[in-house]
Amino acid sequence: MKQTEYLVDSEWLSHQQDNPQIVIIDCRFQLANPNWGEEQYHKNHIPGAYYLSLDRDLSSQVQRHGGRHPLPDIEVLAQKFTEMGIVKNETLVVAYDDSRFAFAARLWWLLRYLGHDKVALLDGGWNGWIDRNYPITNAIPEPKSGSFTPQPNPDWLVDIDTVKAAKNNDSVVVVDSRDSDRYTGLREPIDPIAGSITGALNSPWKKVSDESGYLQSLEKQQKLWKNYQEAEEIIVYCGSGVTACVNLLSLELSGFKNTKLYPGGWSDWCSYLV
Structure with missing residues (x-):
């Protein structure tokens, strides 16, 4: 437990x-x-x-x-x-x-x-x-009374212009979180154009967990990112800023504090190419 x-x-x-x-x-x-x-x-x-x-x-x-x-x-x-x-x-x-x-x-x-x-x-x-046969239900919980005042961290985000500028900065690494065949452009099931952002490296998000949905060991998490230690900044993207968050989780667990999300991802990038 x-x-x-x-x-x-x-x-x-x-x-x-x-x-x-x-x-x-x-x-x-x-x-x-x-x-x-x-x-x-x-x-x-x-x-x-x-x-x-x-x-x-x-x-x-x-x-x-x-x-x-x-x-x-x-x-x-x-x-x-x-x-x-x-x-x-x-x-x-x-x-x-x-x-x-x-x-x-x-x-x-x-x-x-x-x-x-x-x-x-x-x-x-x-x-x-x-x-594990733990209890399940179809009962919908009633609304409760909480208190949530958002304080967004704008430094955690980058836009397309920042990603474009990254190719001229050797200290910034751009990571494509999609499956390798989408990264290489061999397959594109969702977006209108196949391919990836020029200069991006590929680390598929599914490597963070096993096939049953359990997180890989910390040792395996750190191994995924061992070649990124020298980067001053790591920009992570996927198709649309969703599965990239799995890689951001792995990076966080591995001790990286210099990560940012490109939420538009490949779907935003290629929208300018159509």
């Missing part, structure tokens, strides 16, 4: 069901079927868990540029946190999905970006919870 700064396991969480200082959030989602996650949530979820949709809650409306999942309206999201009973920097938020942290890590990053560090991911996610 374990709880670390940014990770908890199912056994630990199963003993916290009546803890008023913990809010659980279900982040299950499928890019190809945006309603699927919420439908699954209404069928069954961890008792007490609220639901946040990647498209509706953790992103804002798609524009011509800015990528497929622009960052959400800060005040709107903060109000949702408040109605879940989250008290900023007091409540521990535990996020889970069933996609190897792909969507829960977006919430993890957003909360920290808004100044709330008390957030952890459920190791093994929904599937790990189910495998």
Whole structure:
């Protein structure tokens, strides 16, 4: 049974069901079927868990540029946190999905970006919870009264112009978090153009966990980034600023403090090429 700064396991969480200082959030989602996650949530979820949709809650409306999942309206999201009973920097938020942290890590990053560090991911996610036969329910929790005043960290973000400038700066490393075949342009299932940002290195986000959705050991996390030690700044991107957050989690656990997210990702970058 374990709880670390940014990770908890199912056994630990199963003993916290009546803890008023913990809010659980279900982040299950499928890019190809945006309603699927919420439908699954209404069928069954961890008792007490609220639901946040990647498209509706953790992103804002798609524009011509800015990528497929622009960052959400800060005040709107903060109000949702408040109605879940989250008290900023007091409540521990535990996020889970069933996609190897792909969507829960977006919430993890957003909360920290808004100044709330008390957030952890459920190791093994929904599937790990189910495998251990812990309780599930279809009961939707009532709104609560919290207090969440967002304090965003603008230094954690970069835009397309900053990424373009990075190619002229040897101390800045740009990391593409997508699968290798998307990085090389052999496959592109979502965006209109295949390829990657010139000069970017590839570290696929799926390497952060095993196939069952459990985080790899700290030793393996650090090994992923051993060639990045000299970088003064690491800019991380993916298709639309979602799975890049899994790599940002790994970098954080590995001790890196010089990381930034390019939230528009390849979907923003290639929107200027169409």
